[in-house]
Amino acid sequence: xxxxPAPGDGRPELTAxxxxxxxxxxxxxxxxxxxxxxxxxxxxxxxxxxxRYVFNAPIRGSFEVSEAMxxxxxxxxxPMVSRKSEHITIDSLVRLAPPRLRQVGAIFVQLxxxxxxxxxxxxLWLRAMRFSAAGDxxxxxxxxxxxxxxxxxxxxxxxxxxxxxxxWQALRTPEGGPRASSDDGGGIL
Amino acid sequence: xxxxxxxxxxxxxxxxxxLPIAFAMGVVGFFGLALVRGWNPAxxxxxxxxxxTGFSYTLSVxxxxxxxxxxxxxxxxxxxxxxxxxxxxxxxxxxxxxSTIVACAGFGSICGSSIATAATMARVAYPSMRQFGYxxxxxxxxxxxxxxxxxxxxxxxxxxxxxxxxEVNIGAMxxxxxxxxxxxxxxxxxxxxxxxWRDPASGPRGERxxxxxxxxxxxxxxxxxxxxxxxxxxxxxxxxxxxEGASIGAFGAFVFALARRALTWRTLVEVLVESxxxxxxxxxxLIGALIFANFVNFTSMPDDLKNFVAQFQLHPMAVxxxxxxxxxxxxxxxxxxxxxxLTVPVLFPLVVHLGFDPIWFGILVxxxxxxxxxxxxxxxxxxxxxxxxxxxxxxxxxxxVTPFVVADVIRLALLIAFPVISTWLPNLLFK
Numbered sequence: 001x002x003x004x005p006a007p008g009d010g011r012p013e014l015t016a017x018x019x020x021x022x023x024x025x026x027x028x029x030x031x032x033x034x035x036x037x038x039x040x041x042x043x044x045x046x047x048x049x050x051x052r053y054v055f056n057a058p059i060r061g062s063f064e065v066s067e068a069m070x071x072x073x074x075x076x077x078x079p080m081v082s083r084k085s086e087h088i089t090i091d092s093l094v095r096l097a098p099p100r101l102r103q104v105g106a107i108f109v110q111l112x113x114x115x116x117x118x119x120x121x122x123x124l125w126l127r128a129m130r131f132s133a134a135g136d137x138x139x140x141x142x143x144x145x146x147x148x149x150x151x152x153x154x155x156x157x158x159x160x161x162x163x164x165x166x167x168w169q170a171l172r173t174p175e176g177g178p179r180a181s182s183d184d185g186g187g188i189l
Numbered sequence: 190x191x192x193x194x195x196x197x198x199x200x201x202x203x204x205x206x207x208l209p210i211a212f213a214m215g216v217v218g219f220f221g222l223a224l225v226r227g228w229n230p231a232x233x234x235x236x237x238x239x240x241x242t243g244f245s246y247t248l249s250v251x252x253x254x255x256x257x258x259x260x261x262x263x264x265x266x267x268x269x270x271x272x273x274x275x276x277x278x279x280x281x282x283x284x285x286x287x288s289t290i291v292a293c294a295g296f297g298s299i300c301g302s303s304i305a306t307a308a309t310m311a312r313v314a315y316p317s318m319r320q321f322g323y324x325x326x327x328x329x330x331x332x333x334x335x336x337x338x339x340x341x342x343x344x345x346x347x348x349x350x351x352x353x354x355x356e357v358n359i360g361a362m363x364x365x366x367x368x369x370x371x372x373x374x375x376x377x378x379x380x381x382x383x384x385x386w387r388d389p390a391s392g393p394r395g396e397r398x399x400x401x402x403x404x405x406x407x408x409x410x411x412x413x414x415x416x417x418x419x420x421x422x423x424x425x426x427x428x429x430x431x432x433e434g435a436s437i438g439a440f441g442a443f444v445f446a447l448a449r450r451a452l453t454w455r456t457l458v459e460v461l462v463e464s465x466x467x468x469x470x471x472x473x474x475l476i477g478a479l480i481f482a483n484f485v486n487f488t489s490m491p492d493d494l495k496n497f498v499a500q501f502q503l504h505p506m507a508v509x510x511x512x513x514x515x516x517x518x519x520x521x522x523x524x525x526x527x528x529x530x531l532t533v534p535v536l537f538p539l540v541v542h543l544g545f546d547p548i549w550f551g552i553l554v555x556x557x558x559x560x561x562x563x564x565x566x567x568x569x570x571x572x573x574x575x576x577x578x579x580x581x582x583x584x585x586x587x588x589x590v591t592p593f594v595v596a597d598v599i600r601l602a603l604l605i606a607f608p609v610i611s612t613w614l615p616n617l618l619f620k
Contacts (some may be wrong), residue, residue: 026209037459040467043445045253049429063246071243073252080462086470087209088527094207109207116212119219123236152243174296177495187527188302188342189347189562189569 003116026158027083034076044069061140068138068148075155082113082162103170110167117160124153193490193535194496196221198209199483200531211470211477213242218481225487237481242472246432252468253435254344258300259460261416264451267309268464269409270295271317278404279395280361283385284460286331286392287378289314293335295375296408297342298417299442301349303562307336307570324391325581327384330589333570334377334597337559340372343421344438347558349431350475351529351551355537356480358423359431361592361615365548368610373559373600380596386593416441425618472531482534492536505543506605509550513601515559520561525569528561549604552611556604560597563590577619 006125052058064152081087094102196217203213215235223231229314242248274288274295281287289310296306297599314591318328340347343363354360398406420438423429429437446452453602485491519528533554540550544618562570573585604610 031458031465034465034469035458038256038461038465039248042253042256042436042439044435045249046440049433049437053429066249067246068246069565070245070249070252072239074243074469077465078278078473080466081470081473084466084542086466088470088474088524089207089209090204090524091207095204105207109209110206112216113212114201114300116216120235120239124231124239125239127236149240171287189558 030076037073057062064138075152078159079162082159107167110163114160114163117156121153121156127189190489193485193488208229211473214477214481217483228417242476247617250435251430253439254346255467257439257442257465259464260446261300262305262309262451264446267313271313273406273410276398276403280397283381284395285318286327286381289331289492290335290377294338297415300339301344301346303339304336305574308573321585325585326589329586330575330593333563333574333590334593337562341366341555347555347561357547361619362551363617364425364618365552365611369552376596376600378409379593382593393532403612411601472548478530492538512600516557521564522567525558525561532581546612548615549611556601564594
């Protein structure tokens, strides 16, 4: 197994060596979206707790907003995880394989991921259509749910596209191009 | 049983072929369920799992605790923690290594990640130990093993994941980790004592700190104590839920990092994006594991396991010991998070069926993960140290960590033999 420096382990000298890629603008937009969502989630929950316990006046519908932010946060993070090949992968056997086989394997793995993600996106989109047709809204604030689920589906498609690009890169470079290199529980353990 | 075993086999095969574990679990779980139950139920359940895992208020506890840990790491409180611990026990034999472990325990009380704890402490504790002539083996061993306290002493992201998978109360889980955490700290310190008793030159004494300075050093860590007391105290006391506690913790850690001028606009975005990526990666696995567990639960495997135990009249304790032994062995070579996510859904019903406390089993799971993190050849904390301290040879790392692995196995045995260590506090607070 190979090990990349884990994100979230508080090593500025290591994270600082990965400057934002100038050539990949959409990713920066996603990063800002995810960062803003997470920060907003933290502040919203915190302020809600303080208002509830200290002033006995919780924010109306903060649960629902948190939930929606959480959903988008996860799916906005997926393209970034895929782009950096940070999905937990067991690659000890793969590394022993001859380069040719490794390349073929990498292409299939990326295409497999893309196919699975397209399936997921399709399921989410169907659900969004159903919500939209039924006019489903959240309980308290009466916000429509469908657009959030649509956004989740679109972000999943974006992730699938990244995997297709990675498959293309694997095709172009012998040995299968950039290898998935994170089986370190990336900042969770 | 056959379907489940075939599924497990297919999953392992795909994973070994290089498919990310999240996808391997999800794909096999989906097709498995389709074969066992039909296409429509499989499609419906995959869609529902995905949607509900996303839209979950309870699950927002995960990114918030991850964020708290990342802010805390960035705030760099490790220096103060180490100095405070050193002021009290630095003049003992092996005192700096022991201080490292105590400081790790302190850091673990506000950070829920083992890797982050080890990485943060390495930057402070290692140079000090080198300066005092500590052997590389002892220095790295104490940092690597001390780091694992991060996931046993609450808050702990692994505990949150276990609690979410098994529907155990997160607060009770956090309460359960406290005494085992203290036990672990003492045992790791004993391992240092044993090593320096055998080879005094490997860990010389530090300087004795006079009492006024000790008090001053203690004042440097008030923030850590405050954050722990508010977040954990609030969750233990039932003042607020784990999610609320996590948001307070994250916000507190943010204010901390801000006050210590550890945050610029860029590093703030970096911390947030890092946390978002970790969250997305984790939820990918969580969704995959849930789809897979859903499939396994529709096969006869859970019942077959129970029957198997009944048929051979295995003693329940023997089953637990076997499970832990397998975990420890697997953990030496496997990535621990995926090991847990894969096996807990299958084993948990059996453990409960045998009449064991789910919270106690959760602590055992966390402890075997800890052992896996420092046991050669594939231990995450060892890899972190190898990245941070490239001049220390891998063999030295392995040698240094061995006594600590032994201490951890002794701890596991104690926790199995005396469940009360894990269950006393949660029973007191939550029953």
